[in-house]
Amino acid sequence: MTRVLITRPQPGAADTAERLRALGHEPVVAPLFEVKAKEWSPPAAMPEAVMLTSAAAAREGGPAMAPYLGLPCFCVGARTAAAAQDAGFTDIRTPEVRDGGELLAAIAEEGVGDILHLSGIEIASYPPPAGLRVERRVVYGAHFNRWSDAERKAAQAAEVALVYSPLGGEALGAALGAHRKDVRLSAISRNAADASGSGWAARAVAAAPDEDALFAAAGLLCEKQKRKAPLTRTR
Known part of the structure; x- marks a missing residue:
């Protein structure tokens, strides 16, 4: 089971969390902005x-x-x-x-x-x-949220963080700060990965702009599912 940080806004955050639970992972829902x-x-x-x-x-x-x-x-x-x-x-x-x-x-x-x-x-x-x-x-437009102390603590303990947009990547990089060194980043596009900055434990970019490919890039799918969504890695 992997602790996965979800910072995208609702209602998407809840949908992603439900999918991750079904895959046997532990979602950490801490949206950084609302639409x-x-x-x-x-x-x-x-x-x-x-x-x-x-x-x-x-x-x-x-x-x-x-x-x-x-x-x-x-x-x-x-x-x-x-x-x-x-x-x-x-x-x-x-x-x-x-x-x-x-x-x-x-x-x-x-x-x-x-x-x-x-x-x-x-x-x-x-x-x-x-x-x-x-x-x-x-x-x-996006209206940014401040994490509560509980959300910040949970976010900093995550093993993987998912990024769905350049805006989300920029916000996540700023929110985690130096704690990003312990987190593996999976981004839905190269622009989203670049906006997240450097210093992550690892970074991966989804091979397609969809959640299956994003999960595959993060190593969250089983081998059979991975073959449906190959990944492209980046430093």
């Missing part, structure tokens, strides 16, 4: 498609997303695609990509010219391919 919706204005012209790089964007987009639910919705990862389906999108597409930059390239290859990217405030910057025009709207 809150922001008001946003639609673009002047109707886009040809929607782009989502996080599940939170689908959950927090709100009623303003209604005119776009019938458009092709390009997503990074199965978790984002599931949230898009829950939000009411009917034409969901999930190319085999690892991040927003690869998703932009995949959208351009489909011949799409104009897209609406719904996102949080903090995202990695990816220049769009030639011929692809991107209108970005910030639909949610």
Whole structure:
């Protein structure tokens, strides 16, 4: 059994904890921030498609997303695609990509010219391919939490920490400080790993932007499951 630190916001933290318990591990749930919706204005012209790089964007987009639910919705990862389906999108597409930059390239290859990217405030910057025009709207923001003494003590005793975004990685690195030297980090992308900083006992990057690959990178899956989600290691 491995003690696994989960700092992602709710409701995702509870879902991850449930999966880890089913795998025989001990989750340590200590969210470092919470996600809150922001008001946003639609673009002047109707886009040809929607782009989502996080599940939170689908959950927090709100009623303003209604005119776009019938458009092709390009997503990074199965978790984002599931949230898009829950939000009411009917034409969901999930190319085999690892991040927003690869998703932009995949959208351009489909011949799409104009897209609406719904996102949080903090995202990695990816220049769009030639011929692809991107209108970005910030639909949610992160509000940071301070750990209680009990949460801090439990977090510092964790063996593995999971990181789902660059924002989460930056917050986790700052919160653990020097205690990171005793913790193995598993990040969902290279950007998330880089944002977490150095000094960890070990770092691994998931080979795909989904939780199975993240668990595999952390060594939390059995051998049969690992073969479904290979990992890429980084220093």
